[in-house]
Amino acid sequence: LQVWGSPDSLHRLPVHPLWQSPLTIPGGTRQSPINIQWRDSVYDPFLKPLKISYDPTTCLHIWNNGYSFLVEFDDSADRSIIVGGPLENQYRLKQFHFHWGAINEWGSEHTVDSKFYPAELHLVHWNAVVYPTFEEAVMEGNGLAVIGVFLKVNSLSHHEGLQTLVDALPAVKHKFDVFDPSCLIPSCPDYWTYAGSLTTPPLTESVTWIIKKKPIEVDENQLEAFRMLLFTSDGEEEKRMVDNFRPLQPLMNRTVRSSFQ
Ligand SMILES: NS(=O)(=O)c1ccc(S(=O)(=O)NCc2cccs2)s1
Numbered sequence: 001l002q003v004w005g006s007p008d009s010l011h012r013l014p015v016h017p018l019w020q021s022p023l024t025i026p027g028g029t030r031q032s033p034i035n036i037q038w039r040d041s042v043y044d045p046f047l048k049p050l051k052i053s054y055d056p057t058t059c060l061h062i063w064n065n066g067y068s069f070l071v072e073f074d075d076s077a078d079r080s081i082i083v084g085g086p087l088e089n090q091y092r093l094k095q096f097h098f099h100w101g102a103i104n105e106w107g108s109e110h111t112v113d114s115k116f117y118p119a120e121l122h123l124v125h126w127n128a129v130v131y132p133t134f135e136e137a138v139m140e141g142n143g144l145a146v147i148g149v150f151l152k153v154n155s156l157s158h159h160e161g162l163q164t165l166v167d168a169l170p171a172v173k174h175k176f177d178v179f180d181p182s183c184l185i186p187s188c189p190d191y192w193t194y195a196g197s198l199t200t201p202p203l204t205e206s207v208t209w210i211i212k213k214k215p216i217e218v219d220e221n222q223l224e225a226f227r228m229l230l231f232t233s234d235g236e237e238e239k240r241m242v243d244n245f246r247p248l249q250p251l252m253n254r255t256v257r258s259s260f261q
Pocket residue numbers: 095122124135138146197198199200201202
């Protein structure tokens with residue numbers, strides 16, 4: 001396992017129970033997450049800007065699924081979609097969720113030049129143009145598109161949009177009225193993109209990853225609220241929901257492209 005961080009935090013990265021079993025896809029050639037080596041990424045001038053149009057009223061509810069908390073959207077029509085970027089079709093927003101660490105030294109799934117961020121947001125979309133259901137899209141190479149956004153802690157920057165989610169966490173089984181997740185995506189258009197996989201079971205190699213170069217900034221209390229969630233259900237011995245990120249996977253025969261020079 002990588003050892004990273006300032007000398008006083010030379011802990012070994014936790015291997016979370018979720019990942020202790022050899023959770024690799026036999027013969028997997030495009031697994032996620034990966035380390036993005038900035039200088040090895042290749043600028044592709046043909047990459048288009050990513051166009052994001054979300055309808056906040058498609059927001060359904062927030063819930064704890066045992067490895068993260070996720071906010072689900074009504075994906076029965078093309079109301080919250082992304083198009084452009086590296087994508088051939090438009091993709092429908094299905095849900096978003098986060099991965100985070102027990103401390104700010106780690107928590108993201110992807111790393112940039114071997115640097116972890118304290119957390120990473122994933123907005124999961126599926127190709128409803130080509131596939132009839134999300135479950136079928138999950139099994140196909142061009143079935144999913146996930147936007148990854150890094151979270152950085154800056155005690156002076158309280159993130160208004162994130163606070164709406166944080167306020168709902170204590171209840172977690174929480175009905176939302178409206179929430180527009182584009183408020184969680186940095187306005188800077190720059191991104192990296194590569195062909196990868198889901199980072200939790202079924203780990204299918206069906207994801208076009210779009211990783212935003214700029215992180216969003218949140219404050220410590222907001223991240224602490226994530227760490228108050230539990231992996232365990234009522235009545236079980238409490239296990240804090242932290243370190244729910246998959247170990248880095250080999251790049252193998254892949255190139256990471258950048259939309260910026
Ligand atoms: N961390 S990540 O963004 O790579 C994701 C992991 C799992 C995701 S899912 O929403 O597609 N659920 C998986 C499935 C549900 C039903 C059939 S497969 S997204």
